[in-house]
Amino acid sequence: MIRGLLVNYPKANCSIYESGKMIYDIVSRYSDEVKIDYLETYANDFVLTDYDFYIINWHPFILKIPPEMIKNTEAKTIAIVMEVDEHELLPYTPKDTFNAHMIIDPTKNNSPLMYVFPRPLEVEKRLLPLYREDKFTIGSFGLLTPGKRFEEIVDNANQIGNCVVRINLPPVTFMGDMNQYQKRLVDYANMLKSRVAGDTELIVTHEYMTKSELIGWCSQNNINVFPYYRHQPGLSAVTDQAIVAERAIAITSCNTFRHMHPYIPHYPEQSYKQLAESTLEGVLKMKDDWSVESFSTAFDNMLVDLGLI
Secondary structure (H helix, E strand, O other): OEEEEEEEOOOOOOHHHHHHHHHHHHHOOOEOOEEEEEEEOOHHHOOOOOOOEEEEOOEOOOEOOOHHHHHOOOOEEEEEEOOOOOOOOOOOOOOOOOOEEEEEOOOOOOEOOEEEEOOOOOOOOOOOOOOOOOOEEEEEEOOOOOOEOOHHHHHHHHHHOOEEEEEEOOOOOOOOOHHHHHHHHHHHHHHHHHOOOOOOEEEEEOOOOOHHHHHHHHHOOOEEEOOEOOOOOOOOOOOHHHHHOOOEEEOOOOHHHOOOOOOOOOOOOOOHHHHHHHOHHHHHHHHHHOOHHHHHHHHHHHHHHOOOO
C-alpha cells in the first residue's frame, strides 16, 4: 500500500484552509491501494516522517514550510496551489521545489509538473426548502474584506421590491485586531440596515457555518449573490457551497470568478431577476463538471504520472 500525508494548517475561518480540508475529504476516499492521512500543523512544527508522498497546502504566510526541507526528502512532494494568477501558475508557491503541483483552477491546462484540478466541491449536501415562498429571497455571505459591495444587494432589492435579503458576515481568525474587525462588522451591518427602503426585509447574521450548514443555507435562497470587485490571484471559494446548493447565482466580472464565466452570465450584464432564471442550468453543469469523480480522476492521473501507482 502507498501511504500519503495531506498537510494543512490549523483550523481557521479561511477559504484556503477549508479548501485543503475539502480536498482531503475527496482524496481520502481514494482506494485500497492508497492510504492518505491528514495533519494540521504550523510550518515550524512540521517534520517529515516515512510517507511515500506528501500533499502540502503550502502558503507563504500561514504554512511556509522551508523549501530546503521539501527538497531534501526522497518522498514525492505535491503542492496544493490555490492562488493561481490569470497569467502565472505559481505567483506565491516556490518554484523548483515540489515534484508536482495541484493547480486548483479548471481554466488552466496541464503542463510538466502542473496538474489541473476542478474546484473541490462537497461530497455531501443538505438541501432545504426556500426561506420564504411569498418573497424573492436574496442571499450572500463572506468575510468582510476589501472589494466586496454587499450594499449593492440591498440597493437592488429595494428596486426589485418584495424581497428579503439574507447576508451572513462571519468572524475571522487571522486578521490582526479581532476587536477592530468586530467593530467593522457592527458598523457595516448598521450601514446596510440604513439603506433598506420600501418593503425590503434585511437579515444580517454573523455565523461561521459548517460546509453542510452553508449548503443548506444557500439552498433556501432564490439566488445567491456575490458582489465582488477586486483583482487578486486565485479563484473565489465562496461559490463552492452555492453551486452544490443548486440555486441560481449572481457573480460579477471579477477575475476570481473566471472559472464560472464560461457557464453563466453575470451582473450587471443581467439583473438579479434575470440571473435567477438564466443561471441554474450553468450552475448544474458546473456541479457536474467539478464533481468528486472529476477531481478523483485528475488525482488518479497525477499519481500514475508520478509513478506512485
